[in-house]
Amino acid sequence: MTAREMTGIGVSPGAAAAPVARLAPPPAMPDDTGPEPDPDTALADAKAALETVAADLEDRAERAEGPAAEVLFALSMMPRDPALAGRVAKGLSDGRSTPHAIAEGFAFFRSALEAAGGYLAERAADLDDLRDRAIAALLGLPMPGLPDPDHRFVLVARDLAPADTAALDPAKVAAIVTEQGGPTSHTAILAKSMGLPAVVACPAAAALADGTEVLVDGRTGLVVPDPDSGRVRRVLDAESKRTAALAASRGPGRTADGHAVQLLVNLGSPADLAGAAAVDSEGVGLFRTEFLFLDRETAPTVDEQAESYGQVFAAFSGRKVVVRTLDAGADKPLAFVDHGEEPNPALGVRGIRLARTDAGASLLNDQLTAIAAAAAQHSAEVWVMAPMVATPGEAAAFADHCRAHGLPTAGTMIEVPAAALRASRVLDGCDFASLGTNDLGQYTLAADRMNGALADLLDPWQPALLDLVSLAAEAGREAEKPVGVCGEAASDPLLACVLVGIGVTSLSMAPSAVAAVRAELATKTLADCAAMAAEALNANDAAEARRLVAAFQ
Structure with missing residues (x-):
């Protein structure tokens, strides 16, 4: 190089x-720090600037689709938060100029989100962009970007x-x-x-x-x-x-010598459904259900949930759909659940752990009831898995709970290192496992996956992460139970070959990645994949693993 x-x-x-x-670049902040001669007029101007930003984002969201529409709609809600206007008003009353009051208002919430960590910490960076846009709108300057x-x-x-x-x-x-x-x-x-x-x-x-x-x-x-x-x-x-x-890529996933690898899509919201269902895949490997629960004041009813799940099952009629039960709590709090205070949300009460509380147990019971009701009305092959499982006992208890609701195929996410290390015992009590490499990576390397400064540690090519994937895949082979990957790692065509060489049986990814992964697998035999896996596992770090596997070609 x-x-x-x-x-x-x-x-x-x-x-x-x-x-x-x-x-x-973002707009330059004026030197004048205040106070404003007419705080009421200044507050009205600030609110108008925030509404300009919100309306612009909302308009863009309506013209976008898929993940882009989702992100923009979520962003458009932030400038309209009354609590933000309240912080701006406080800044003005404290003698700040309007631009500085807006900046301080955003800074207050940025600090709160950073302290929360995880999913909410990722939102902190979004606030910087919203702040810059609001100040540009206030000052009549071109929007940054x-x-x-x-x-x-x-x-x-x-x-x-x-x-x-x-x-x-x-x-x-x-x-x-x-x-x-x-x-x-x-x-x-x-x-x-x-x-x-x-x-x-x-x-x-x-x-x-x-x-x-x-x-x-x-x-x-x-x-x-x-x-x-x-x-x-x-x-x-x-x-x-x-x-x-890629254009010629069709049909089930196969290596060049015919080894089957199920290729599935990840699905996060109704906005993605039509596009995901149109992809030539074998179904859904990760159906995230949080969209039904977040950003609302009351829990969805069983009927609401059943209707929403039924739409997905109908769109994937005859194909597999793996439903992940609610992954909320800690860094994704629910307005209708008292989560209490947690010093470290990333290590807190989230996923299946929420069922330890009465409110969480009720939510899980309702969700399984709704999934079963929707599954009974459609021909999709419905599997269910729980997030944040750490012990064999948790996996077995969840599987028993699913079967009691008439859901025969129950599994677990492996995203906690303890579950990977004891994967053989975890699989004793359930039917399958799916590796969430995003969370598994952050817990393995002790690096918050939203912290860009630690991107090298968060790289899914990290050999330590692949070691844990290998342990889980080996446990699956011995138990004759499927073990898949549904994290971002599955959407990297070369890394997908490594995962297949390690022994992973299915890959679930962004719909846009399916064709590339299928085409790459078709150029490699299973022996090739195993050799690539050996190179990656023997590397010292992620960068070396990438280089060694790329050189294999």
Whole structure:
């Protein structure tokens, strides 16, 4: 690798070459810190600026679809939070100018979200973008964010806010490179859903100036400034062949020698349903049900849930649907449950642990009742699994609970290292396991998966994480029970081959990733996959694992 080459984490496959265009900077804060001569008028101006931002995001959400629409709708609610207006009013009454009162209002909630950790900590970065937009609207300045040159470009930024990523036009943006971020960031998830090549956690990209021609490889994480034409041609030709192979990719997952690997999709909300069902997959490997419970004041009724689950079962008629029961609590609190105070939400009462409380047990009972009622009305093959299982006893108790509700196939998520280490005993009491590599990775490496500064530790290629996957897969082989992966790791075509070589029986991923994974598997025999797995497991770190496996080809 030459000194000019840069490396990050490739989070969305594909390759592109184009000039750099950098993200526009946020508005400069005025020197005047206040006070305002008329605080009432100033508060009205601040509220109008916040509403401008909310309305703009809502409008974009209505024109978007899938994950982008979801993200934008969620963001549009934040500027309209009365508590935020209250903090701005307090800042004005304390003698701040309107821009500084807005900034302090957002800072108050940012600190609270950062302290909560996990899912809520990820929202903290979103608030910075909303703050900048509100101040720009207040001051009558251009909105910070996306450049608009008259040519295709590689978007380079320190990091990308969800609002910017969701608004990208793939006809103009050739690829994305960010200095920060991680494999589970909004940038990674949305870029993958849009089919844009993306590299994150590439700090050297700070040196890239506007107009610099760069070659970006979203598979390997390589960014090459001023590449020679021959290299660009070779990489883009290889990408064209890969794209053609994807277009021809059809049918069940198979290695080149016919070893079956079930390819499934992840599903997170009704907005994703039509697109996910249209993908040539064997069903749903992870149906997240939190959308029914979060952002509401009362629990959904059994009938509400049954109707919603039934829509998914109908769309995947005749195919497998693995329903994950409610993964809430701690960092995803429910308004209608008293969660109490927790010093470390990431290690708190979430997932199946919520059923230790009376309220949580009632929620689980209602959810299983609703799943069973919906399953009885449709031909989908319904499996159910619990999140955050840590012990064999928890797995067995959950499986018994499912069977008592008439749900015959019950399993467990393996996202706690204890469950992976004791996977043989965990599987004794249930029918299958699914590895959630996002959470399993953060608990294995003791690194918050929303912390971009720890992106190298959060990389799903980490050999320690793969060791735990191997333990679980071996336990599945011995018990003759399926063990799949439903984390972001499954959507990386090369890593998917490694996982199959380790012994994983199914892969569940973003719908947009299915064709690429299927095409990659079709080029490798099971022996090839096993050899790739051996290389990755013998590596010292994630970067070396990627290099060794890439060289295998």
